[in-house]
Amino acid sequence: MISVLDETKLPREETYIEVKTLDDALQALGQMKTRAFGQVLLFFYTCVLAGEIEEVAASFKKTRPTFDFFTLAHALKSATKETSTLKEAASSIIEDLDKKRKVRAQRLAEILPQEARILTICNVNGELIYLYEALQGQGKTAIFFVSETRPYLQGTRLTLWELRRADIPVQLLCDNQAAVVMQKGLINCVVTGSDRSTDKGDIINKIGTYALARLAHYFTIPFYVLTQFPQALDIEKITIEERPPREVFMWLEGKGPWPEALYPSFDIIPAEFISGWIDISGQVRCA
Amino acid sequence: MKEGVLLWGVPTGKGIKEIKERTQDNRDLYVLVPEMRPYLFGLEVARRLTEETIKHVYATDNMLGMLFFKQKIKEVLFFYKDLIDKNFSGICGSLYVCLLARLHHVSIKPLQGEKMVRPAQAALLLDEYMSFRCDDVLPAEDEAVPEEIIR
Numbered sequence: 001m002i003s004v005l006d007e008t009k010l011p012r013e014e015t016y017i018e019v020k021t022l023d024d025a026l027q028a029l030g031q032m033k034t035r036a037f038g039q040v041l042l043f044f045y046t047c048v049l050a051g052e053i054e055e056v057a058a059s060f061k062k063t064r065p066t067f068d069f070f071t072l073a074h075a076l077k078s079a080t081k082e083t084s085t086l087k088e089a090a091s092s093i094i095e096d097l098d099k100k101r102k103v104r105a106q107r108l109a110e111i112l113p114q115e116a117r118i119l120t121i122c123n124v125n126g127e128l129i130y131l132y133e134a135l136q137g138q139g140k141t142a143i144f145f146v147s148e149t150r151p152y153l154q155g156t157r158l159t160l161w162e163l164r165r166a167d168i169p170v171q172l173l174c175d176n177q178a179a180v181v182m183q184k185g186l187i188n189c190v191v192t193g194s195d196r197s198t199d200k201g202d203i204i205n206k207i208g209t210y211a212l213a214r215l216a217h218y219f220t221i222p223f224y225v226l227t228q229f230p231q232a233l234d235i236e237k238i239t240i241e242e243r244p245p246r247e248v249f250m251w252l253e254g255k256g257p258w259p260e261a262l263y264p265s266f267d268i269i270p271a272e273f274i275s276g277w278i279d280i281s282g283q284v285r286c287a
Numbered sequence: 288m289k290e291g292v293l294l295w296g297v298p299t300g301k302g303i304k305e306i307k308e309r310t311q312d313n314r315d316l317y318v319l320v321p322e323m324r325p326y327l328f329g330l331e332v333a334r335r336l337t338e339e340t341i342k343h344v345y346a347t348d349n350m351l352g353m354l355f356f357k358q359k360i361k362e363v364l365f366f367y368k369d370l371i372d373k374n375f376s377g378i379c380g381s382l383y384v385c386l387l388a389r390l391h392h393v394s395i396k397p398l399q400g401e402k403m404v405r406p407a408q409a410a411l412l413l414d415e416y417m418s419f420r421c422d423d424v425l426p427a428e429d430e431a432v433p434e435e436i437i438r
Contacts, residue, residue: 121349145425150322150347160423173425174324175349176380180430183382208349210356211383214390248347252327259320259333261345267353 002046006033011161022051022059030063032152032247040064041097044072045090053077065239066195066204066266071229102130103282108191108224109134111276111284116142117187119178119216122149122206123158124193124226131191132168143169145187149208150175151248151263175208182219190216190223197227201271201287202235210267213274222275230279241265291317291344291359293351295384296366296377296400297328298335305398306364307341318343319360321351323378325427328403348380355391363388365437366400374431378403381430385437395437 003016017033019025025047028034034043048056057073079089105127116135128144135142144163149155156172163170173181181187190212194203203225216223245261276286310316320343322329329345336343354360365385367375375397388395
């Protein structure tokens with residue numbers, strides 16, 4: 001059995017759901033109980049301990065089509081050649097990734113301004129805490145401006161929650177306030193994660209990221225992206241997940257009936273609007 | 288999805304009439320209503336459009352970038368509150384929408400909108416519409432959009 005933090009209940013409650021079967025896992029994934037890249041990766045590696053790797057990857061892919069579970073499966077298979085059990089292989093990948101994320105945060109901190117005023121969107125699984133620690137270690141100061149990230153409010157419910165718990169200076173804004181905070185000079189850089197990326201530098205990330213990149217480009221504010229496993233592929237060929245439109249209204253319970261709605265979950269951000277990429281090995285590439 | 292007209296701000300009765308005429312003239316035209324955080328004016332606009340039997344589609348504000356990028360928006364009807372010293376004053380997010388339109392070469396038609404006012408305490412992002420509150424928030428204020436961005 002796996003205990004999974006139910007992210008849809010945050011920040012009001014920290015509750016865990018029990019996952020006993022692959023069907024339970026797929027349901028948790030489909031209902032966004034666990035959702036950002038880091039959490040999904042951890043969840044995936046835990047689920048493969050109880051099932052066949054390729055089958056779990058295919059099932060996960062069907063539920064969340066934009067994520068690249070086959071690369072994760074391949075990495076796990078490769079790791080099993082150097083360990084005696086699958087569990088050891090999964091643990092070693094997860095521990096290794098965490099170490100790499102700390103290094104990546106150091107590299108990013110090196111290129112951020114002395115007084116970093118960082119706009120971010122969605123959630124990068126605790127990595128902003130590593131970034132803050134790295135900035136402090138380098139004698140820099142930082143405040144985060146978190147875009148609320150409608151409709152699921154990952155910025156509000158996860159990033160803001162994480163940063164506040166760590167006593168890190170943070171301010172929340174509506175997604176549509178991004179232009180005005182850039183115009184007023186309240187922020188001097190943008191940092192986001194990426195769910196997918198290509199060797200050409202194009203990325204896919206949470207809906208709303210494209211607008212931030214485009215506006216940052218207009219205001220000549222650097223836009224930095226944390227990437228995982230860039231691939232040689234055409235970004236346009238990646239399926240963009242469409243979530244059920246009713247989820248647009250999920251935090252507005254009791255005020256229906258609701259109008260017809262759209263809900264594409266992810267944006268494509270062309271490389272031309274990105275200033276720098278910091279990959280999981282800590283390598284920094286600037287445009 | 289075909290090309291649409293994006294509404295930003297709260298239309299007056301006259302504005303609603305113009306939208307209705309446009310949809311009657313072009314049956315393929317869809318009307319896109321953004322959420323307009325933090326006050327969710329989009330829900331009020333959607334209600335008014337429904338009363339006038341104007342078909343529309345709702346989206347969150349952060350989806351607009353993608354819709355501009357995919358060329359799904361051919362015009363923005365910007366219902367501003369005031370015109371002061373060559374700046375159009377509009378609801379929170381007006382600069383975001385008008386700049387994105389400009390960057391994607393989409394025309395913006397300014398129209399006098401309603402001057403919706405919300406009490407100060409509702410300026411919190413997670414206001415009475417949401418099920419929880421938050422204090423570390425950037426105040427939601429009207430925004431000035433320079434005329435050169437619109438014209």
